[in-house]
Amino acid sequence: MEAQAGGRPILVLPEETIRRRGKDAQRTNIDAARIVSNAIQSTLGPKGMDKMVVDSLGDVTISNDGATILDEMEIEHPAAKMICEVAETQDDEVGDGTTTAVVIGGELLKGAEDLLDQDIHPSSIVAGYRMAAEKSREILEEISKKISLDEDEKLKKVAMTSMSGKGAEVASDRLADLAIRAVKHVAEKIEGEYRADLDNVKIEKQEGASLNDSFLVEGIIIDKERVSPQMPTRVDDAKIALINAPIEVKETETDSEIQVTDPEQLKTFMDEEESMLREMVEKIKEAGANTVICQKGIDDLAQHFLAREGIFAIRRAKKSDMERLSRATGGRIVTGIEDLTSKDLGEAKTVEERKISGEEMTFIEECKEPKAVSILIRGGTEHVVDEAERSLNDAINAVKGAIENEKVVAGGGAPEIEVARRLREYSEAIGGREALAVNSFADAVESIARTLAENAGLDPIDTLVELRSKHEEEGENMGIDVFKGEVVDMFDRGVIEPTNVKIQAISSGDEAGEMILRIDDVIAATKEEEPEAGGPGAPGEMPPGGMGY
Missing domain, CATH: 3.50.7.10 (GroEL)
Structure with a gap:
């Protein structure tokens, strides 16, 4: 990097430094983040596929859990790493919905790229996204239904929904029961609200027997x-x-x-x-x-x-x-x-x-x-047991979220369609360039329902049209039953998710998208090359020029 002063070049950064500015920097970052998002998009939902990740040591991980896949992938690009942090934050905060958060983040950046092509300034896009994210939280709170610690049947549906599409789904009934019992044991009422510290739920795993032989120990x-x-x-x-x-x-x-x-x-x-x-x-x-x-x-x-x-x-x-x-x-x-x-x-x-x-x-x-309990997971192979542990963790976190937040929404893309519908109405009231960003945000949130349909082998356009129509006519609980390929009331089908998972997914995806959009200059130092064996600088060798005195 150099500048001219009185006709003389001034070097500010080393000559090898790579620098990208303006739209070039934004597009590079957006493309890198979207590649990561697209990589795990096919894992979303009950009909999502699994990924096999082989690390540099040859260890194999097979999972469709977004956080696990991204954690195992060796990602270099800094913007792509930011999207990985979305999954990490989602997992730490609510323990589920990692793929949803990453997909929303990727789709927000895709929408932002189209807006940048229309010469809309990144600050206007970020302002619109921020307004849309705040409005989305309000909508989700509004369409939520109450749930309590005593509603075992509903809690079981919450747990089973979180495990749908995972490798342990064959034993989801058994594992859901274990998750509910575990959370109930460790939940404590503090100032009128339930709090569950999941550090007090110990999960041990041992190969052998089947998943249905897993059990809880009150101790x-x-x-x-x-x-x-x-x-x-x-x-x-x-x-x-x-x-x-x-x-x-x-x-x-x-x-x-x-x-x-x-x-x-x-x-x-x-x-x-x-x-x-x-x-x-x-x-x-x-x-x-x-x-x-x-x-x-x-x-x-x-x-x-x-x-x-x-x-x-x-x-x-x-x-x-x-x-x-x-x-x-x-x-x-x-x-x-x-x-x-x-x-x-x-x-x-x-x-x-x-x-x-x-x-x-x-x-x-x-x-x-007991205020602390243990669960022993059994399974035929190491990979089965590992995936069962991840599924059970998702179920436990989902039950914890439902109990602590006391709010749930329908699954199957229903809340996303309702949020998108109301955001488009909201954009008309705003006007201006921010309204375009709000509409783009609505499209990104709606992409969850579209991806669910795609992964189930359904026509995404027909499904979205039907979903929008049913939401206008029959209410906010209409979602996709991916097993039967029809749009139905998801509460009636027992597909229920904690509200806090949806709120956190939208917040995490939005914040990562905003951060990447605000970057207009990438200054990257080149990596130092490792000295060749026996060459200058090799261990035990004297540097050129002798002792350097």
């Missing part, structure tokens, strides 16, 4: 075995000590050396060590514990003493598992064995070590009113 599953085979494999009426301290003799703070000159001295040291460990185990026994979950290590001798007392013990449990155990069993995590009392113990009906597909796992079950 915690720990992917560890007991520390000694002499310990019992099962404990009934478990009293659980949660200890965040080593059951070992503490090492000295400073490095020290003790010279032993007499065998009696060595015996004294060993006896003292044994005595300290025995005291620790005695303290645990006195507190009334018959199960120990330790976040740190357990000495071999301590394991022997614990086994002799019939105490079941696990060592090096994860911090997250300890916290979930505390919420599930009602126990308190203690940081010193000397502080342990009977009041700190958690309770569970059973603690049992079981072998699942050759792996030892510990089940802490039937806790009283």
Whole structure:
């Protein structure tokens, strides 16, 4: 990059710098973002197809979950990465609707490109998009219906809708039940509103058996075995000590050396060590514990003493598992064995070590009113189990969104068609160049219904015409039943989605689109080339010019 000053060129950036300005920069960014959007468009809806992504190490991921696909793809272009961030944000915020958000973002940019060709300034397009996004939120809130924690039948439909088209759909009935039970256990009423922290729902997966053999544990599953085979494999009426301290003799703070000159001295040291460990185990026994979950290590001798007392013990449990155990069993995590009392113990009906597909796992079950639970997913292969986990996560997040937000809308493209219809009416009231942007926004939102039809093998134009007509005549719940290829009331068909998923998808897609549109200059430094082996700059080689003095 250079500028002229008094006839002399002034270099501001290195000569190798790549720079694109104005429409050239905007088109490049829009094209890159749209390529990403188009790549996952065919995964949308119950009839969407799967993608196989093979990474540089040869690991294979098969999924139709937008966030998973984009996360596995190795994307270089900065504008394309912004669209990937849409899926990431959508997944973090509401856990579902990632493909919808990315498709809307891509379609908004496609519409913006047409407006730029008409010499409409990007600022006018961004202003119109912002107005349309705000109006869309209002429309979605207006057409929503109420739902409560007690409406199990509706919640099940919400969960099953989120799993439609996923690989685990064959067991969607079973998984939907598990999702509802899990969320209900961890949901708490705070200031009159339900809140569900999904960190308290632990999902474990193990190959073998079928998806329908997946089950929920009213407690915690720990992917560890007991520390000694002499310990019992099962404990009934478990009293659980949660200890965040080593059951070992503490090492000295400073490095020290003790010279032993007499065998009696060595015996004294060993006896003292044994005595300290025995005291620790005695303290645990006195507190009334018959199960120990330790976040740190357990000495071999301590394991022997614990086994002799019939105490079941696990060592090096994860911090997250300890916290979930505390919420599930009602126990308190203690940081010193000397502080342990009977009041700190958690309770569970059973603690049992079981072998699942050759792996030892510990089940802490039937806790009283647990505020943390576990789900074990089974499946025939690794890919089946992985996809089931993603589907179950979507279902759990959908149920959480419905319970917390207490609002749902019909699925099958119904809310998108209604939003688009009302946005076009809204654009007439605005007028000016922003009205063109609002209409473009309506087309982008409506593209969700069009994509659903395309992916189901239906004629998208005929379907859109019929949808618009039915919305005028029969109301906002008319959507596409992709299995029967007809436009029907989606609430009657049991296709229901949480309102917050739709609102977040439109917001995320809009914000990414706006950000990309506002860029009119791309300044990119060239990457430094790796030095060739044995060439100048290679490891161990002297640079040209000797020592450089």
